[in-house]
Amino acid sequence: MPARIVVLGGGVGGTLAANLLSKELGRDARITVVDPTGMHVYQPGYLYVALGQANGRWLARDERTLLRRDVQLAVERAVRIHPEAGTVQLERGGNLEWDFLVIATGARLVPDQIPGLVEGAYEFYSLEGAQRLREELRRFRGGRIHIGVSGIPYKCPPAPVEFTLMLEEYLRERGIRDRSQVTLLSPLNRAFTIESASKLVQPIMEERGIGLTTFFNVEEIDPSARVITSLEGEKVESDLMIIVPPHRGQTVVTDSGLGDVSGWLPTDKLSLQVEGYERVFAIGDATNLPISKSGSTAHFEAPVVANRIASLIRGTAPKANYPGQVMCFLETGNGKATALRFDYEHPPVPPHPARIWHLAKWMFNRLYWETVPKGRIPEWAPMVRSKR
Amino acid sequence: MTTTEVSRSIDARGMPCPGPLMTLIGAIREGQVGDVIEVLSSDEGSRTDIPAWINKAAHELVEVVQEDGFARFVVRKAR
Known part of the structure; x- marks a missing residue:
């Protein structure tokens, strides 16, 4: 049987x-x-x-x-x-x-665990959330944007950093960058959970004038006052709050x-x-x-x-x-990306952002349906197949 | 050994950075003012990350005890 x-x-x-x-x-x-x-x-x-x-x-x-x-x-x-x-x-x-x-x-996703999150903030962790955010960004004409996280663990740890860098590029292309302030609210004392990746992205953020507020774990949102309060007791005023909901x-x-x-x-x-x-x-x-x-x-x-x-x-x-x-890619904007490959014993040593990694991610996105779920790992991606 | 009565003990030994700190943050989120939380961590990064977070979040670091292969952080939720 x-x-x-x-x-x-x-x-x-x-x-x-x-x-x-x-x-x-x-x-x-x-x-x-x-x-x-x-x-x-x-x-x-x-x-x-x-x-x-x-x-x-x-x-x-x-x-x-x-x-x-x-x-x-x-x-x-x-x-x-x-x-x-x-x-x-x-x-x-x-x-x-x-x-x-x-x-x-x-x-x-359990957004109702954070008071005010559903009413006051946007997210890109669901299709409905991403579509709603897209419409809001189209209406956006400038102001203070904050990207934050309301608890670890959350899916795809690079996503908030990646979104922040891509959003900065989006604002430049729309011609409203000089009227906007972009700030990443990180739950840790660095931009990203993995230290080596933080060391890579923080100078890029600085170079592009993106703010970084560390040790900011979103605790509460006041939608009418447009204020985000952290567990650490800090408050920030924001015109557009993009917060990863708790998982x-x-x-x-x-x-x-x-x-x-x-x-x-x-x-x-x-x-x-x-x-x-x-x-x-x-x-x-x-x-x-x-x-x-x-x-x-x-x-x-x-x-x-x-x-x-x-x-x-x-x-x-x-x-x-x-x-x-x-193994994952991290888009850094301006048509470039880096790659993070690690395991329990070996933290990642990400290469300097380059166009090749952006193209690799682009290709992976397109080949996904014919490869990953069906067990066909693309032959062009030796970095996925190789063992450390 | 600590003489403070511990309300919750978290064994985060073997957990890589930032696991021990994030587990502590979760416990502080769930706890009551006055609770004493103990975190055991073998991660080197915790030695700087945990005291730095407690300082920023204005809680009280009661003590840090170095044990064999790990450190014991005792924290009081102050607000």
Whole structure:
């Protein structure tokens, strides 16, 4: 009888894991992906939507078209996981039974955790948010813009810095840069979570006249007074507040009693097994791992999970471990970008911003649909494939 | 050893920078004024980052104790 594998979530990690398992196990497995929308969204594109460089249509595809033919897709919301019974309860009734479970449910945005955030601020972490911000930026004629973060962890750590640098360029192109002040509010004492990347971007920010306020964790927004207050007790007045909302794990995880206080799954950093459960694995933003919440992380984790499950089904000792590998690009504006490649043991040594990295990111964005979810890593990207 | 009664202890050993600081910030966000939070960190960066943040956020750094391979930061939420 084929092994029953259920994958919760049709994002990068879930889709890739399902396809790799299907490729590896063929008829030895019956694989079902459960996703509440049935749509696969390329979230790195939100940034471009907000700045009017892309439209939303490019960012979403029917999940069915990305899965191998023998992988089943259930467009359903999973509401409860019962790891002891080996079942997942679905919202519309019924249970799915599994021998192996992959939880790749991602993160959810909880803007209502910060008073005034929904009413007073803009964001580019959802398609609706990015489209709303694009309209507001079109109406913008100058003033004080603040870009901030209301808690760590949040998805794609470079995004606020990247957005800030790209926004500065956008304002110049619109001819309203001299009437605008751009300030990054960083939760840390530097611009970016990773020190080496901070050292690279801070001089660029300075050169372009972008302000940096450090140790500013957004606590509250007063939409009528247009004031942002930090946890550290500082207040800034702003004409346009662009704030990354707080993130939490999905409700199916917390409702099942599997997450920590924020809903992240306690996950073994090497095997990616959910602690306490040999047959339950976690991928991507859903984990509590001390590594970036990003598509790249999920991209590198999915093969490890697929390999481990295949080994367990075949009765061989699982060997694959996740070394904490992440690779992403960071746009620095003016048609240039840098690349961040790191793992648990090796912090990134980003190259000086250059056009080649911007082109690499541009190409990656376009090739994404035909490569990453389907397990075809582009041959032109040796830096993605290489091991340190 | 600290003589202050600790309300919450966070073991952030093994967590890379800025994990220990961000975990402390989360605990301060959730805590009550007067709570004493203890953070164990093996990350070198915490030695400067944690005291610098406490200073900016106007909380109280009760003590820093160097243990074998990690440091223990004891912080009181002051406001």
